[in-house]
Amino acid sequence: MDGLTTGFNGIVLAFVPIQAMLLAFYRQRKYPPLKRDRMFALIISAGILLLPLCLMTQQMIFYVASYACMLVSLWNYFGKQNPEQFFEHRTGLFNRHAFECLMQENAGRHYTIVSLCIRNYLDMRELYGDRQMDRCLTQIGHWLHEAFPAQNTFYLRNGNFVVQSFAPFDQAATADKIQARFEQSWQVDDVDRFFDVSCALLDSSMRASSAHDIMDCLAMAHHRQDHTVLPEKTPVQVDGAYVDDLHKEVAVKRALERAVENDGVCVFLQPIVDARTQRIVGAEALARLFDEKLGCISPVEFIPIAEKDGSITELGRQVFEKVCAFMSRPEIQALNLDWLNVNLSPVQCMNPHLADEFIAIQKRYGVPAEKIHLEITEESIINLTTLQNQIAKMRAVGFRFVLDDYGSGYSNLMMVRKIPFINIKLDMTFVRAHFQDPNTLLPDTIRAFRELGFSITAEGVETSAMALALDEMDTTYLQGFHYAKPMPMEDFYAFMKAVKTQELEQDEAEEDCMVAAESV
Ligand code: C2E
Ligand code: MG
Ligand code: MG
Numbered sequence: 001m002d003g004l005t006t007g008f009n010g011i012v013l014a015f016v017p018i019q020a021m022l023l024a025f026y027r028q029r030k031y032p033p034l035k036r037d038r039m040f041a042l043i044i045s046a047g048i049l050l051l052p053l054c055l056m057t058q059q060m061i062f063y064v065a066s067y068a069c070m071l072v073s074l075w076n077y078f079g080k081q082n083p084e085q086f087f088e089h090r091t092g093l094f095n096r097h098a099f100e101c102l103m104q105e106n107a108g109r110h111y112t113i114v115s116l117c118i119r120n121y122l123d124m125r126e127l128y129g130d131r132q133m134d135r136c137l138t139q140i141g142h143w144l145h146e147a148f149p150a151q152n153t154f155y156l157r158n159g160n161f162v163v164q165s166f167a168p169f170d171q172a173a174t175a176d177k178i179q180a181r182f183e184q185s186w187q188v189d190d191v192d193r194f195f196d197v198s199c200a201l202l203d204s205s206m207r208a209s210s211a212h213d214i215m216d217c218l219a220m221a222h223h224r225q226d227h228t229v230l231p232e233k234t235p236v237q238v239d240g241a242y243v244d245d246l247h248k249e250v251a252v253k254r255a256l257e258r259a260v261e262n263d264g265v266c267v268f269l270q271p272i273v274d275a276r277t278q279r280i281v282g283a284e285a286l287a288r289l290f291d292e293k294l295g296c297i298s299p300v301e302f303i304p305i306a307e308k309d310g311s312i313t314e315l316g317r318q319v320f321e322k323v324c325a326f327m328s329r330p331e332i333q334a335l336n337l338d339w340l341n342v343n344l345s346p347v348q349c350m351n352p353h354l355a356d357e358f359i360a361i362q363k364r365y366g367v368p369a370e371k372i373h374l375e376i377t378e379e380s381i382i383n384l385t386t387l388q389n390q391i392a393k394m395r396a397v398g399f400r401f402v403l404d405d406y407g408s409g410y411s412n413l414m415m416v417r418k419i420p421f422i423n424i425k426l427d428m429t430f431v432r433a434h435f436q437d438p439n440t441l442l443p444d445t446i447r448a449f450r451e452l453g454f455s456i457t458a459e460g461v462e463t464s465a466m467a468l469a470l471d472e473m474d475t476t477y478l479q480g481f482h483y484a485k486p487m488p489m490e491d492f493y494a495f496m497k498a499v500k501t502q503e504l505e506q507d508e509a510e511e512d513c514m515v516a517a518e519s520v
Contacts, residue, residue, distance in 0.1 A: 008058075015051060016048075016051055032086050032102045034098075034101055050062055050066040090155075091140065091141025091142075091144075093155045104210070110203070111166050111204050112165055112166075112168050113163070113214070115200040116175075117200075117218075118159030118197055119197060119225070135188045136188055139187075141161070148174065150165065160219065175235040198225035200222060200236045201236070202214065202218070205239065208243075220250075227304075227308075249305065251291075252291075252294065253305050255294060256302050256306055263318055265288070265319060270486035270487070271479070271492075272457060273478045273479070274476070274477060275467070276471060279503065282337055282340060282341060283340055284479065285322075285342050287303070288486075312345045312347045313347065313351060316343075316348045317357060320342055324367045326340075327372075335493075335496050337496075338371070339371050339372060341373045344375060345380075346380040350386055355393035356393075359394065370399075373423065374394070374399055376419075388418070401420065402421060402425055403423070403425065406424050406425060416452075421454060422454065424454045424455075425458075426456060427460075428459040430442065430445075456474075457476065457479055458480075464482060467482055
């Protein structure tokens, strides 16, 4: 029996370095604070604690327990518990999977998150190259780990890092510290690399349904920040209202996909009036989306989404085709409209096949190209050569071009010099600003364009006083709610018929008056 005990003691003593090694490895390797990892540490520790008990008491039960702990530890370490699955190699931080497991396991607990994302990550990766970019990620990961030792740090992918804790911490101060660090460079091969970051603050009050929900919201919040015109340094607060807004964006995206797929985009028309005669000479085609749940969706919401996901090309084609189909109807031709305006997105203007596609559609419906004016904005100048080529092709068959939204955003006169426009549309913010706080800017702009030979359309005309004043400033055409809101094509036809009948009666009455005056 003594010999057996000595043998057991020998085995148990041999366990010591193995158990100690496992514990050392466990401490060295990084695990997210998951329950199963805490359990793993507990089992190794129990195994180590049992060793002196075996030696002191020499009880079989302790030998067996110690042996079992050892086996379970080894099984955990080499089998089930592979820390690699939680580890992101470039950054040395926990990965997406670790974030998912941790949040899932602690569902219902209060958490605080500061998320940071390298702005325009994919462009930056292309600019700096994969190798340099990965080395920058390593430095950023290392810095985050050192700077926030009390929090868990994750790299979720695509330039998105997360600082998380279940104990509350000062989110604003954390975001400030991050912004301050990113104002300095990251050095790779003695070269300074700079990144702009956006920060998002989030906590459990947002009531996310899963870790996926959190990650989706963070990705969308950062994506939005990438697309703001002037990058904001202040972090965005991802709270309930913000999340509702993000969810609405997703719903709009789905409605857009459905509509484009089923040719379900509607076209509304808003009349454009000759400022002098007050007669309707044309109309602008404006896209509308209708969704069972969301109702009527404004183009201000869905056009930017369509531009981002590329569906604007198909949407724009459908709008154009519907306009051509409408104009080809004999009863519409009888209305004698001078033209219909169709909006072109900057994304459409970058398509080298745009002219061929539009000319083919216009020919198929037999609509004179002169009757279609295409509206483009200053933003369309992204690729001037493509734009000029497309415009030259379309002008050659008769299409005409109009500069839209002049006076909004970053208007400059570059477009006017580079592209042969026939008409300049003054943005309604520019027009309204004049009526709120009059000065000479609007009349001077109109005069300058008129002297250069352009006709002018003022948008957002809401009162007869505005219409009168704009006519006095020599504005050529007027568009706005004062005349009519955008309406479905069939309503526009009915509206135009009523207007034409009224005009006819007026003309007849005037003629009668003249005849009466002559006979007197
Ligand atoms: P836009 O081309 O500048 O169109 C004029 C916008 O002003 C329209 O808004 C119109 O409803 C609105 N509007 C006109 N008169 C008044 C007024 O007196 N008061 C007020 N408050 N608003 C007035 P809408 O239809 O919401 O369109 C917004 C923008 O969406 C358009 O601005 C255009 O940039 C874009 N869009 C609309 N349809 C299309 C389309 O088919 N393709 C493309 N690429 N963009 C489109
Ligand atoms: Mg327009
Ligand atoms: Mg406009």
